[in-house]
Amino acid sequence: MGRYAQNPAAIKALHRGYEVHRDVYIDQELYQLEMRHLFANAWVFVGHESQTPEKGDYFSTQVGDQPVIQVRHSDGEVHVLFNRCPHKGTKIVIDRAGNTGKFFRCPYHAWSFKTDGCLLAIPLKKGYENTGFENSDSAKGMRAVGAVKNYRGFIFCRLAETGISFEEFFGGSLSSIDNMVDRSPAGRLEVAGPPLRYLHHCNWKMLVENQTDTCHPMVAHESSAGTAVKLWKELDMPEGTPLPPAMEIIAPFTSPYEFFEKMGIRTWPNGHGHTGVHHSIHSNYSEIPGYMDKMVESYGEEKAKAILGENRHNTVYFPNIMIKGPIQQLRVFIPLAADRTIVESYIYRLVDGPEELTARTAMYNRMINAPTSIVGHDDLEMYERAQEGLHVNGLEWVNIQRLYEPGEDFSHEAVENGTTERQMRNQFDAWVKFMTCDMDGVQEAAE
Amino acid sequence: MTISKDQLIDFIYDEVRMLDEGRYDEWLALWLKDGHYWMPLDYKQTDPFSVTSLMYEDLFMLKLRVERLNGARTFSQKPKSRCHHVIQRPFVDAMDEAAGTYVTTTFMHYVETRLDEQTLLALTARHELALVDGALRIANKRVDILNCDAAFRNIQLLP
Numbered sequence: 001m002g003r004y005a006q007n008p009a010a011i012k013a014l015h016r017g018y019e020v021h022r023d024v025y026i027d028q029e030l031y032q033l034e035m036r037h038l039f040a041n042a043w044v045f046v047g048h049e050s051q052t053p054e055k056g057d058y059f060s061t062q063v064g065d066q067p068v069i070q071v072r073h074s075d076g077e078v079h080v081l082f083n084r085c086p087h088k089g090t091k092i093v094i095d096r097a098g099n100t101g102k103f104f105r106c107p108y109h110a111w112s113f114k115t116d117g118c119l120l121a122i123p124l125k126k127g128y129e130n131t132g133f134e135n136s137d138s139a140k141g142m143r144a145v146g147a148v149k150n151y152r153g154f155i156f157c158r159l160a161e162t163g164i165s166f167e168e169f170f171g172g173s174l175s176s177i178d179n180m181v182d183r184s185p186a187g188r189l190e191v192a193g194p195p196l197r198y199l200h201h202c203n204w205k206m207l208v209e210n211q212t213d214t215c216h217p218m219v220a221h222e223s224s225a226g227t228a229v230k231l232w233k234e235l236d237m238p239e240g241t242p243l244p245p246a247m248e249i250i251a252p253f254t255s256p257y258e259f260f261e262k263m264g265i266r267t268w269p270n271g272h273g274h275t276g277v278h279h280s281i282h283s284n285y286s287e288i289p290g291y292m293d294k295m296v297e298s299y300g301e302e303k304a305k306a307i308l309g310e311n312r313h314n315t316v317y318f319p320n321i322m323i324k325g326p327i328q329q330l331r332v333f334i335p336l337a338a339d340r341t342i343v344e345s346y347i348y349r350l351v352d353g354p355e356e357l358t359a360r361t362a363m364y365n366r367m368i369n370a371p372t373s374i375v376g377h378d379d380l381e382m383y384e385r386a387q388e389g390l391h392v393n394g395l396e397w398v399n400i401q402r403l404y405e406p407g408e409d410f411s412h413e414a415v416e417n418g419t420t421e422r423q424m425r426n427q428f429d430a431w432v433k434f435m436t437c438d439m440d441g442v443q444e445a446a447e
Numbered sequence: 448m449t450i451s452k453d454q455l456i457d458f459i460y461d462e463v464r465m466l467d468e469g470r471y472d473e474w475l476a477l478w479l480k481d482g483h484y485w486m487p488l489d490y491k492q493t494d495p496f497s498v499t500s501l502m503y504e505d506l507f508m509l510k511l512r513v514e515r516l517n518g519a520r521t522f523s524q525k526p527k528s529r530c531h532h533v534i535q536r537p538f539v540d541a542m543d544e545a546a547g548t549y550v551t552t553t554f555m556h557y558v559e560t561r562l563d564e565q566t567l568l569a570l571t572a573r574h575e576l577a578l579v580d581g582a583l584r585i586a587n588k589r590v591d592i593l594n595c596d597a598a599f600r601n602i603q604l605l606p
């Protein structure tokens with residue numbers, strides 16, 4: 001047995017306010033416990049409903065290390081089922097997406113299931129008569145996750161049967177999803193194409209932390225954004241020439257510290273938070289003709305202005321996604337091992353919105369987050385150097401102390417200086433909470 | 448002036464050699480001003496704009512890529528990546544003598560390496576070439592990756 005299983009005290013000791021122990025990034029036992037506890041107790045992103053628009057449409061993915069299927073049932077609701085045949089374990093679907101019609105059929109012995117998972121039929125069923133089969137778990141069909149919520153098109157699930165409600169888990173942080181969806185004049189988003197998929201040899205939490213790390217862009221991205229600004233200057237365009245879209249996207253990465261300090265960071269309970277309370281790198285994109293008019297038509301002038309006036313930068317939904325409301329992007333950090341993470345970067349189109357905005361978002365996605373990106377590389381390089389560097393013995397703590405205040409309380413919303421590392425501390429506060437809340441003895445320990 | 452099939456084929460061989468040898472200034476000079484380098488994300492993708500691609504870059508972006516590779520503070524290029532192409536004899540798909548435009552398709556294996564890692568990609572490159580002022584130039588280049596839907600490690604150079 002390892003050091004951390006059923007040992008809430010040892011897990012709590014890994015986060016000392018302004019620092020965390022390296023084991024949270026490099027220890028494979030902790031990775032397994034994260035999958036067992038954190039990813040079961042938290043609400044985790046699955047997919048978008050537009051990936052399964054018709055009855056029988058399915059999409060396969062994973063929640064933590066658990067293979068799942070998002071499927072549109074015959075009643076029109078989206079269900080989330082574990083991707084495992086209740087007979088002998090065969091994955092029911094193996095392709096990423098498709099349509100299964102009215103039922104799933106296992107390719108091994110042809111057990112079939114309704115699209116809500118219920119067992120439909122077994123060939124040669126009489127072989128199970130008088131065997132007590134009806135009392136087995138297998139007779140229940142494909143197992144569903146503990147709970148599913150479709151929030152404005154985004155499908156989340158909680159693997160655990162019981163636990164925190166969706167509303168309590170996300171609380172005020174849902175305002176970022178609201179803003180992203182409200183930017184569609186129809187109040188709806190649709191997924192635009194497949195996601196970028198980028199394999200990182202580092203712990204998933206390094207990626208999540210980096211989403212609100214505002215002191216790295218001007219350093220790590222100098223080579224791309226700084227070079228872009230320099231090249232643009234050398235072209236010596238006449239004063240007032242509008243920046244091409246690519247420059248609009250990349251130039252703000254070189255903004256000075258002051259810009260990031262003033263943008264602000266907001267944190268919410270349970271590990272959620274966002275950068276760009278007052279402004280962000282997305283604030284100064286040029287207007288798309290006709291878009292504002294459509295928005296005013298849908299929402300009225302005041303509300304339309306309020307929606308488009310909000311320019312949040314990155315919103316972290318703990319544990320493992322980030323969204324960019326102003327450009328309708330979502331990135332999911334899928335943990336494969338302590339030192340392996342797949343990043344999938346999705347974009348969405350605004351239903352009834354201008355296609356130019358989708359084009360800008362697609363450009364952002366490929367320029368910044370592709371395996372071929374000139375920006376994403378420099379982030380990956382830093383994570384992977386850290387993943388290796390953390391093995392140095394005798395120096396076992398990672399510092400997250402910038403603008404730390406002793407006795408910080410994460411149980412309420414707070415807005416602070418945009419360079420604080422409070423959001424990283426907030427994540428670890430939630431990490432301890434959802435790692436330990438269903439461990440033996442945690443109740444007593446809490447007293 | 449007319450261009451022979453052999454000249455088109457030699458052009459493709461010369462281009463990959465420039466890339467493998469890191470002669471990027473010469474490579475950039477091959478491009479027409481409004482050309483695009485497109486690497487789709489999806490198999491048989493037809494739209495470079497409203498869904499994501501791996502690359503869809505104009506000459507400004509390609510220059511930026513090359514400058515960045517040479518930059519002093521490009522941390523992810525310390526040490527630098529190296530690449531290597533093995534190409535089949537290009538197919539000449541179209542030759543329009545009057546317009547001076549040509550299309551070739553080339554199957555290739557592309558290897559990129561840095562530190563202890565090495566990636567192999569199977570590629571199909573489609574070149575649109577044009578004869579301008581007596582020289583062949585790249586009007587557009589599309590590179591399809593056989594396993595485009597896989598999760599990739601870094602692709603830092605130009606396949």
Ligand code: FES
Pocket residue numbers: 085086087088089090106107108109110111
């Ligand atoms: S494993 Fe699925 S029917 Fe036997």
Ligand SMILES: [Fe+2]
Pocket residue numbers: 210216217220221379
């Ligand atoms: Fe970054």
